[in-house]
Every structure is written in C-alpha cells, then in structure tokens.
Amino acid sequence: MRELFKQEMQQLGDDLEKQGREVARSMERAASSLKDANLALAEQVIDADKRIDALERNLDEMGISLLARQAPVAADLRTVVSALRISSTLERMGDLARHVAYVARGRYPDHVNEGPLYDLLVEMAEHATVVGARVAELLDTHDLSLAEKIEEEDSILDQLHQKSFALILDESLDTGRQEIVDTVLLARYMERFGDHGVSIARRITFLVNGVNAERDESMRDVAESHEPRI
Amino acid sequence: MRELFKQEMQQLGDDLEKQGREVARSMERAASSLKDANLALAEQVIDADKRIDALERNLDEMGISLLARQAPVAADLRTVVSALRISSTLERMGDLARHVAYVARGRYPDHVNEGPLYDLLVEMAEHATVVGARVAELLDTHDLSLAEKIEEEDSILDQLHQKSFALILDESLDTGRQEIVDTVLLARYMERFGDHGVSIARRITFLVNGVNAERDESMRDVAESHEPRI
16 A cells, blocks of 8 residues: 555656646747747647646546545645645646747737837746746756746746836837737736746745655654644 | 534635635725726725635645545545635635736726726626626535526626727727736736636536535445545
C-alpha cells in the first residue's frame, strides 16, 4: 500500500511537470505567433490547450482518488491539495496563452499592431515566456530561487501593463480602435499570466518551506507525530 | 467524532453561503457604482473584497484540516474538495467586482462612458448582478433550476460582450480612447464573472447529481459501501 502511495505521489508530480512544460511551450509559441504573425504557431497553441485541459482532468481524478483511498495527512495531504490547485492554475495559464494566440490568428496575415505598441507587446510576451519557463523549471526542481525570479518577471509585466495604458492614451500615436482593443486584451492576458505564475511560485515556496519546517520538527521530536501541521 | 464531523461540514456550507452572499452584494453594488457614478458604493465593494478573501482563507484552513482529521470519502470528500474550489472561484468573482468598482472610482465624478456604450455596460452589470444573486441562492438551496438560469445569464453576457466590440469599433460613435480602454476591461470583467458563475453552477450540479446517484445506489445495495465513487 505504502509503495503504491509513493508511486502515485510520484505520478502526480510527473504529470504536473508535464503540464507545466506544455504551458511553457504554449506561451513561448504564442509569443512568437504575436511577434512574427505566425499562423501555424498560433494554431499549435490553440490545439495544445486541449492537452493541457486533459492533463488537468487527469490530475484531478488522480488527486481525489488518492485522497479517498490513502487519506494522506500532513505534508502529503498538503502536497496533493497543492497539486490540484497548481494544475488548475496551469490550466488557466494555458487558456491565456490560447487567448494570445487567438488574437494573433485573428489579425493574420497582419501583425496585431505596430510601432511602440508592437514593441511593448513583444516585450511583455518575452517576459511571459520567461515566467512560463521558470514555472516549468520550478515544478521540476523545487529550486526556490526560481520563485524569486518569477516574482521579478511578474513585476516587470505589471510595469509594462501600466505602460501599455499610457501608450494607448497617447494621442500623438496614430492608433486605430482595433489596435487599442487588441492591445488592452493582450496586455491584460499577459499580466494575468504573470499573476498565475506568482501564485504557483508562492504555493511551491509554501510547500517546500512547510515540508522543511516539518522535517526540522520531526528531527527534534523522537516520536514522529502524525498530527497534521496545516 | 461523527457529530463533530457533521458540525464541521455544516460550518463549511454556511461559510460558503456567506461568501456567496458577500460576492452577490459586491457585484450589485459595483453595478450601481457604474450606473450612478456612485463613489461610496465603489469604496464599499473595494473594502468588502478583503472580507471575501478572508472567508476564502478560513474555508481553506477548515477544509484542509477536515480532510486531515476526518479523512472523508465518497460524497463527503467530493463535497469538501468542491467547497474549496467554489470558495476560490468566489474569491475571484469578488476580485472582478472590485475591478469594476476601481474603474467606476477612477472616473468619478464622471460616468465611465455615455451613450450606447454606457447602456451596454449597465445592461451587462445588471446580468452580472443576477448571476451573483443566483449563485448565492444556489449555494443556499442547491435548487438546480438556478444553475440553468445562471447558464442563461452567462450566454447573455457573452452576447453583450461580443456586442461591446462592435460598438467600440463603430467609427460613427464619438468614443474617446479612455472610454475604449474602460469598456474593453469592464466588459471582460463582467463576462468573466459570468464564466465563474457557470463554473460554480456546474460544480454544484455535479455534486447534487453525484450525491443523488450515490443515494440511489445505496438504496439498491443493502450493505452501504464506503468505497469512493469519484
């Protein structure tokens, strides 16, 4: 039973990593589709979203079945519940990458916009791509320095999001209405992508620190406690 | 132990209802703040969001502690996990109501916009208010006809969201850039509010139907099974 439990926990982690890699790749491709008005990449992002959604459903079933059959406590319980939440956040990040790809596809063969607004969106897309990559890496390694990096990238995304409004409202720029609509939405999608990345980073940090705190605690206590520390 | 468990499940349900009522009230007030350029109401929505967030944190702790100590299975497990997810969705709906209030506050003492765009946003806000009210009622009564009503309101919100783009792009209307930005964001916030309402409606439907299916099953089986049906 215990061996099976360990295998299942491992599977849960592996699937989460896989979902993270899919999301990272989607945002990278969505960014390129935006930058290069690349229709094929946009289509790939839209297709990949189905796989990301399916991974979430699998993780969900696996996690709940695990809770029901194994009734984990303490760090294990926290890990399973966090995995469910992280998976649901990754699913949302996949949606946002898809939304970006939709806009790129909708304007093809044109670019979504040009000039300073184009530069800004491409810059945001690059930072969103870094967020996706760091989240995937964090899920794999649990290296908390990546969590800090994600917070930094998110701050940059927030600043660029603010800057997008200033540029949009700058009447000296000849910006059409469709460009304004697209820019408002794209900047919002990418800013939200960053927020979700931070939410995952904080969850992993809490999890790693919590597990460590628990380990330290059990080092002090001779009798290992099975009381949950949640 | 069993008595305590029942009490705790009850408390979980009560807190979720309370959170639902807070969210419904917030969207109602956000809608009025938009319609009447009412600063006091906008401030109330912004303040209330802290309470909605706190309710989520409480529900979270209670739910996880319940999973750890009581290790519920079958319908009870599904109920606890769903409560955590619904609470997290309500938290997000509270954020969206707050975002609407922010825009209203930002333009005070002016209205956010005027003419057909104003009419459209007020109409969307009315439907979002209905979604909020029906979600709160559904959490209270588990009457599934409310879930259908929520789906209908969400469809209307989606249609109005589409219509907002047509109006924004209508060059015969004299619409300023700030108005375009505000309208794109507000329409998006309210459309998302509807989506989240639907997600809760579907979860409750699944829960009620699942629990009913399980009850039917246990009527057939003489020996009540404790095997999870998830």
